[in-house]
Amino acid sequence: xxxxCQHDMPFGTRLEAGGGVTFRLWAPAAQxxxxxxETGSAAPELHPAEADAQGWWECTVAHATxxxxxxxxxxxxxxxxxxxxxxxxxxxxGPSCVVDPxxxxxxxxxxxxxxxxxxxYELHVGSFTPEGTxxxxxxxxxxxxxxxxxxxxxxxxxxxxxxxGWGYDGVLPYAPHHAYGTPDxxxxxxxQAHRLGLMVFLDVVxxxxxxxxxxxxxxxxxxxxxxxxxxxxxxLNFDGPDSRTVRDFFIENAVYWVQEYRFDGxxxxxxxxxxxxxxxxLLQELSERVRGATHGRHVHLVLENEDNGHDLLAATPQxxxxxxxxxxxxxxxxxxxxxxxxQRYYHDYGDAPMDLLARSFTHGMVFEGxxxxxxGARQVVRPAPAQVLTTLVNFAHNHDQxxxxxxxxxxRQLVPAEAAMLPTLLALLTPAIPMLFFxxxxxxxxxxxxxxxxxxxxxxxxxxxxRREFGHGNxxxxxxxxxxxxxxxxxxxxxxxxxxxxxxxxxxxxxxxVARKRWITPRQPQLLTGRHSAQRVAERGIAxxxxxxxxxxxxxxxxxxxxxxxxxxxxxxxxxAQAVFSHRCPAETPRGTWPAWSARxxxxxxxxx
Numbered sequence: 001x002x003x004x005c006q007h008d009m010p011f012g013t014r015l016e017a018g019g020g021v022t023f024r025l026w027a028p029a030a031q032x033x034x035x036x037x038e039t040g041s042a043a044p045e046l047h048p049a050e051a052d053a054q055g056w057w058e059c060t061v062a063h064a065t066x067x068x069x070x071x072x073x074x075x076x077x078x079x080x081x082x083x084x085x086x087x088x089x090x091x092x093x094g095p096s097c098v099v100d101p102x103x104x105x106x107x108x109x110x111x112x113x114x115x116x117x118x119x120x121y122e123l124h125v126g127s128f129t130p131e132g133t134x135x136x137x138x139x140x141x142x143x144x145x146x147x148x149x150x151x152x153x154x155x156x157x158x159x160x161x162x163x164x165g166w167g168y169d170g171v172l173p174y175a176p177h178h179a180y181g182t183p184d185x186x187x188x189x190x191x192q193a194h195r196l197g198l199m200v201f202l203d204v205v206x207x208x209x210x211x212x213x214x215x216x217x218x219x220x221x222x223x224x225x226x227x228x229x230x231x232x233x234x235x236l237n238f239d240g241p242d243s244r245t246v247r248d249f250f251i252e253n254a255v256y257w258v259q260e261y262r263f264d265g266x267x268x269x270x271x272x273x274x275x276x277x278x279x280x281x282l283l284q285e286l287s288e289r290v291r292g293a294t295h296g297r298h299v300h301l302v303l304e305n306e307d308n309g310h311d312l313l314a315a316t317p318q319x320x321x322x323x324x325x326x327x328x329x330x331x332x333x334x335x336x337x338x339x340x341x342x343q344r345y346y347h348d349y350g351d352a353p354m355d356l357l358a359r360s361f362t363h364g365m366v367f368e369g370x371x372x373x374x375x376g377a378r379q380v381v382r383p384a385p386a387q388v389l390t391t392l393v394n395f396a397h398n399h400d401q402x403x404x405x406x407x408x409x410x411x412r413q414l415v416p417a418e419a420a421m422l423p424t425l426l427a428l429l430t431p432a433i434p435m436l437f438f439x440x441x442x443x444x445x446x447x448x449x450x451x452x453x454x455x456x457x458x459x460x461x462x463x464x465x466x467r468r469e470f471g472h473g474n475x476x477x478x479x480x481x482x483x484x485x486x487x488x489x490x491x492x493x494x495x496x497x498x499x500x501x502x503x504x505x506x507x508x509x510x511x512x513x514v515a516r517k518r519w520i521t522p523r524q525p526q527l528l529t530g531r532h533s534a535q536r537v538a539e540r541g542i543a544x545x546x547x548x549x550x551x552x553x554x555x556x557x558x559x560x561x562x563x564x565x566x567x568x569x570x571x572x573x574x575x576x577a578q579a580v581f582s583h584r585c586p587a588e589t590p591r592g593t594w595p596a597w598s599a600r601x602x603x604x605x606x607x608x609x
Contacts, residue, residue: 002105007259009252011172012084013098019057021064021098023072025082026245027219030074035059036093038069043593046073049444054245055220066100080215084249085175087183088159092171092213103545104187110194112264112298113150115323115392116524118199119428119513120435121518125157125180126164127448127454127491128438134185135177138192147441147506148513151199155399157186158205162214162453164487166399167203168269169452169517173253173338183261190262199264201302203259206282207273208232208252211458228275238276252285255293265300265323266290272307283312289321302326302393308384309369313391320367324433329366329384330502331401333357334423337414337560354542354560358534359383361430361556364392386530389546396423399448406470406478408447408490410440418584418597421508422560424582428512429601431520431527431546431554439492443505446496449479451487471494508583515581519603533535541565542596545606553606554580558599565594569587577604 008014014022023035033051050058057072064070069089070081081088085096121144129517144152156167159175166175176186193200209216209223210229216223222242230237236250237243257263263573268283271360276282287301303325312363315319336342342350348367349356356366364387380596388430402410412420419527421445428434433543439446454462459482466481496502526548534544540561555577559565569592580601587594 001256002107003193003489004031004102004105004258005262005581006101007252007256009084009256010219011249011252012086014058015066015098015100020059020060020062022058023064023070023082025057025072026055026249027051027057027072027074028222028242030055030057030219032075033057033219034073034076034394035061036071036073036079037061044071046080046380049513064098064280066098066103068098069095070098071095073091074219077170078215080219083172083216083220085159085172087178088172088175088414089182091178091180092159092161096150096175099183101183103548104184106187106191106262108191108194110262111296111581113197114298114301115198115317117150117338117521118433119150120153120433121151121199121438122153122155122395122435123438124155124166124399124490127487130166130491130494132491134181134189141189141193141196141198144441145196145198147210147510148517149198149436149441151201151264152193152433154202154203156203156205156269157299160210160453162601164484165452166403168205169212170205171210171212171214173204173250174256174567176416178312180269184412194262198422199298199300201265201267202261202263203267203269203301204254204257205269206236206286207270207406209235212454221246223249223277230273231276232273234274235275238274238282239278243278247282247285250282251289254286254290258290258294258299264298267302267304267326269304271303271305281287281320284320287312289322291317291319300324305370308365308367309501310387310391311366311385313387314348314450315391316390317430322391322561324393325389326398327360327364327394327432329356329364330392330394330397330427330430330432330442331396333366334396334426335401335411337421338423340413342362354536354540358536358544361542362534362546363387364389364432379581386532388529389527389532390433390524392432393431393435394427395435395437396427397440398435399437402437402448403450406466408449408479410437410445410447412443412445416562416597418562419560420581421505421583422599423595424509425512425581425599426558428509429516429556429581429599430519434516441506441509442494442497442502444496444502447490449490450481450488451483451490452481453484453487454482493570512581515601519578519580519601520554523552523554526550526552537567537594538565541567543567549607550604552603554605556599557585557594557602559594559596560597562596564596567592567594577602579593 035047049057082096086099087097126132158170159172194545224234336353365384370386544556
C-alpha cells in the first residue's frame with residue numbers, strides 16, 4: 001500500500017485543494033511584504049500580501065503550483081527565501097521552491113525498531129560517498145546492514161550557505177541542502193533504509209542559525225533574545241516576547257521531519273545552548289509534540305548535552321522525555337587512557353583516567369551537570385549518579401571529537417597498532433547504545449577535518465580562529481577549513497576499504513555486532529541500574545560486572561596495556577559461563593591470564609560468597 005505523508009504547519013506554503021498556493025511569512029518588523037515569483041525574466045512577478053496584528057503576511061496565488069520558484073520582498077528592496085522553505089534548489093541565497101509532499105508515495109510498511117536494538121552509525125552525507133548525495137548514500141546501505149548496524153544517523157542536512165560544510169550552520173531548517181539532492185531524494189534514502197531494516201535518525205540544530213544566508217534579523221528580529229546570548233551570538237528567543245512563534249517554528253520542524261520524511265528519530269544538537277526559562281521548557285514541549293504525532297511508531301529522541309544534565313532521560317518512551325543522550329564522559333575517559341592527552345575538554349579526565357573509565361562502564365556518566373569553562377575544564381567536578389545505561393550512547397569517535405582536532409585524526413592514528421581496535425569494540429559491547437562514525441567499521445585512516453565553504457570576511461575569520469584555537473599563531477601548515485581540498489580529504493577512500501587489513505577489521509566489527517545481537521541486546525530490558533561494579537586490575541586492567549534481573553552477569557576482562565596480566569579469577573561467573581566475545585585473547589587462554597591489549601566478555605551466573 002502506498003502512503004502519502006504531509007505535515008501541515010502554519011509556516012511556508014500550502015497547496016489549496018481547488019488549485020493555487022497560499023504563502024505565509026512571519027515578518028513582524030516588515031512595513032511591507034510582497035511575494036516575488038520567479039518568471040525567468042529579470043524582474044519577478046510581485047503579489048502584495050496582507051498582514052495581521054501578529055506580523056503574519058499572507059497571500060494566495062491562483063496559478064502557483066508545485067515547482068513554483070519564489071522569494072519574499074521585504075519593504076520593497078530585500079529579497080529573502082522562505083525560512084520554512086521545503087526546498088531551496090540554489091541554496092539560501094536563491095529562490096525557494098513550492099513542494100507538494102503528497103507527490104512522494106511511501107511504499108514500505110514500517111513502524112521502526114525499539115530503542116534497545118539501536119546500533120547507530122553517524123555519517124556526513126557530503127563526504128560519505130564520492131558523489132556526496134542522498135542517492136549515492138542509499139546505494140551504500142546494504143553494506144551497513146550486512147555489518148550489523150541497525151540505524152544511520154545523518155549529520156544535519158538543513159540548507160546552509162556554500163557548497164560544503166558540516167551542516168551545523170543551517171539557515172533554512174525545513175529544506176534539505178541542495179548539494180545533497182531533492183526532498184524526494186532524501187525520502188528515497190529513508191525508504192531504502194527501511195527496506196533493509198535500518199532506522200534513520202537526523203541531527204537537528206535548534207540552538208542557533210548559521211551566519212551565511214540568515215536574513216531573519218532584517219524582518220523578524222523577534223527570533224532572537226533581547227537579553228540572552230549563546231556561543232554563536234544572541235540566543236534564540238524561546239521565552240521572551242513573541243517567543244510562542246519561535247517555539248512553534250522549531251517544534252513544528254521536529255514534527256515535520258518525523259512525519260513528512262518518516263525519520264525514526266532525532267538527535268538534538270547542543271541543547272545546553274538552548275536558553276529557556278519558560279515554565280515548560282522547549283525540550284519538554286518538543287518531546288510531547290513528537291510523541292503525540294507519532295503514536296504507533298518507534299520514534300526516538302536523543303540529546304547532546306555538554307552539561308551532563310540527565311533529568312530529561314527516561315528508560316521507556318514518555319511524552320516530555322528523551323530516550324538517550326550522547327555520553328561524552330565515556331569517550332573522553334577512554335581517549336585519555338588510550339592517548340594520554342589531557343588538553344581542552346580532556347582536562348577533567350587526566351587524574352586517574354582508568355578509574356574514570358571504569359566508572360563510565362558502570363554508571364554511564366562520570367560527572368554530574370556542570371557547565372564547562374573556556375578551555376574545556378568544568379566549573380564544578382562532582383560524581384554523577386548511576387544512570388540507566390541504555391539511556392546513554394557510547395562511542396569511540398564522532399564528528400566533534402575527530403573533526404575538532406587540528407588535523408582531524410581518528411583514534412587509530414593516535415594509539416599503538418595493537419590497541420587500535422579496542423576503543424571501537426568497547427563502544428560496541430557495553431550495555432549502553434553503541435555508535436560508530438562513518439569509516440570506523442573498516443578502520444578508515446583518512447581524517448575528518450573541519451570544513452566550511454565560507455567566503456570573504458567570514459572565511460578569513462574562520463581561518464584565524466582555527467590558528468588561535470590550536471596555538472599556531474600565523475602558521476600556514478594547518479588544513480585550510482574553507483578549501484575544497486580539506487573537504488575532499490575528509491572522505492574515507494572506498495578503495496582502502498577493500499584492502500586485507502580493512503576487510504579483517506570489518507569482519508571483527510561484524511562479529512562483535514553478531515555477539516551483541518545474540519547476548520546483549522535481548523537482555524537489555526533486564527539490565528539493572530546501580531548494581532554494576534568494576535575493579536582496577538594492576539595499572540592498566542579493569543574488570544567490569546554488569547548485572548541483570550535474572551541473576552545473570554555480563555563480565556568484561558580488559559587489559560589496556562602492552563604487558564600480560566596474571567589475575568586471580570574472580571567476578572567472572574562459573575566455568576560453564578558463555579563466552580560472548582574476545583579480542584586478542586584466544587579461546588585456549590587460561591582464565592586469569594589477560595594478554596596485552598586484550599578484552600574478553602563472558603555471560604554467566606554471578607558468584608555469591
